[in-house]
Amino acid sequence: MELPAALRAAVDDMLSGEPLASLQQAASRLSARYRSETLDGKMHLDAKLAIKAYLAARLPATYAAVRTSFEATSERLPEFSPSSLLDVGAGPGTSFWAATDCWPTIDHATMIEASVPAREAGIRLAQEHAVAGRWISADATSPLSGVVAADLVTLAYVLDELPANALGPLIARLWKLTSQCLIVIEPGTPAGWKRILAVRDPLIAAGAHIVAPCPHQNSCPISEPDWCHFSRRVARSRIHRLTKSGDVPWEDEKFIYVAASRSPAPATGPRVIAPPRTGSGQLRLKLCMTNGEVDERLFTKRNGDAFREARRADWGDTLSGAE
Numbered sequence: 455m456e457l458p459a460a461l462r463a464a465v466d467d468m469l470s471g472e473p474l475a476s477l478q479q480a481a482s483r484l485s486a487r488y489r490s491e492t493l494d495g496k497m498h499l500d501a502k503l504a505i506k507a508y509l510a511a512r513l514p515a516t517y518a519a520v521r522t523s524f525e526a527t528s529e530r531l532p533e534f535s536p537s538s539l540l541d542v543g544a545g546p547g548t549s550f551w552a553a554t555d556c557w558p559t560i561d562h563a564t565m566i567e568a569s570v571p572a573r574e575a576g577i578r579l580a581q582e583h584a585v586a587g588r589w590i591s592a593d594a595t596s597p598l599s600g601v602v603a604a605d606l607v608t609l610a611y612v613l614d615e616l617p618a619n620a621l622g623p624l625i626a627r628l629w630k631l632t633s634q635c636l637i638v639i640e641p642g643t644p645a646g647w648k649r650i651l652a653v654r655d656p657l658i659a660a661g662a663h664i665v666a667p668c669p670h671q672n673s674c675p676i677s678e679p680d681w682c683h684f685s686r687r688v689a690r691s692r693i694h695r696l697t698k699s700g701d702v703p704w705e706d707e708k709f710i711y712v713a714a715s716r717s718p719a720p721a722t723g724p725r726v727i728a729p730p731r732t733g734s735g736q737l738r739l740k741l742c743m744t745n746g747e748v749d750e751r752l753f754t755k756r757n758g759d760a761f762r763e764a765r766r767a768d769w770g771d772t773l774s775g776a777e
């Protein structure tokens with residue numbers, strides 16, 4: 455997956471003239487903070503250089519994860535056509551770009567972001583965008599009074615920057631602000647998966663319908679040391695490659711998400727929750743089933759249509775049958 459052309463061009467424009475060495479240093483500082491999940495009360499994207507490093511080294515991957523999560527949600531909710539978006543912890547506008555790409559019905563968007571450089575970058579990147587976004591300076595852990603409900607509410611790659619005790623009150627507040635669908639995305643690490651479970655359980659208790667990725671409302675059947683996550687291949691631009699000092703023109707972004715809706719989604723089949731393992735004339739899929747269990751299924755040519763569907767399925771896809 456690549457950034458939309460207009461966003462790519464706006465990012466290139468913002469990064470032009472920035473010495474590579476300073477981008478590389480800022481990117482490695484940023485990635486050390488993310489890797490160690492440092493919570494020292496300071497914003498990760500607190501300086502112009504940090505946000506530029508984010509644009510060069512992280513935005514393509516977070517965009518891919520967010521866009522893929524939105525796609526999976528829209529497949530489960532084909533009638534969902536939001537007109538408003540509220541994105542919290544917007545950074546440079548990742549969800550704004552991904553949501554307006556996925557749902558062109560969105561005609562107004564509000565982004566909440568506490569960091570001044572991140573907000574300024576988001577405003578600058580989106581200045582040519584057809585949807586005029588409203589950028590609000592606010593702390594996501596505050597009561598968010600005055601913020602208006604939206605059809606689609608999103609929170610992407612933010613929980614790992616907040617103290618653990620902020621999660622419950624924030625999700626309760628965001629659910630109140632959700633007219634139709636709330637989507638939360640986190641890094642695809644064991645810790646990210648646990649945070650998503652901590653989001654999912656109270657949402658179910660509050661009456662939400664989980665529409666993706668889980669094909670059921672039961673407790674998550676996966677137990678440690680395993681964890682649920684997905685992966686999306688991301689094309690690396692030249693500046694992305696140079697900033698990360700990488701040789702390969704792509705990287706795989708691991709992520710996990712949950713999409714909760716106020717209305718139920720149409721019936722679904724199991725979801726593929728690991729890379730398919732193929733052999734000659736057969737393949738094995740690890741599936742999260744609609745009955746809330748995990749199953750490893752072997753498909754052979756003898757399974758006919760089910761085999762053909764399974765052969766086309768990728769990690770993260772939903773099968774129509776196979777129960």
Ligand SMILES: C[S@@+](CC[C@H](N)C(=O)[O-])C[C@H]1O[C@@H](n2cnc3c(N)ncnc32)[C@H](O)[C@@H]1O
Nearest residue numbers: 516543544545548568569572593594610611615
């Ligand atoms: C990792 S970035 C993610 C940005 C964007 N959502 C994305 O997916 O690329 C996390 C963002 O959350 C913002 N953030 C962190 N804590 C916040 C808070 N308490 N209130 C508002 N924004 C916050 C940061 O400034 C940063 O822009």
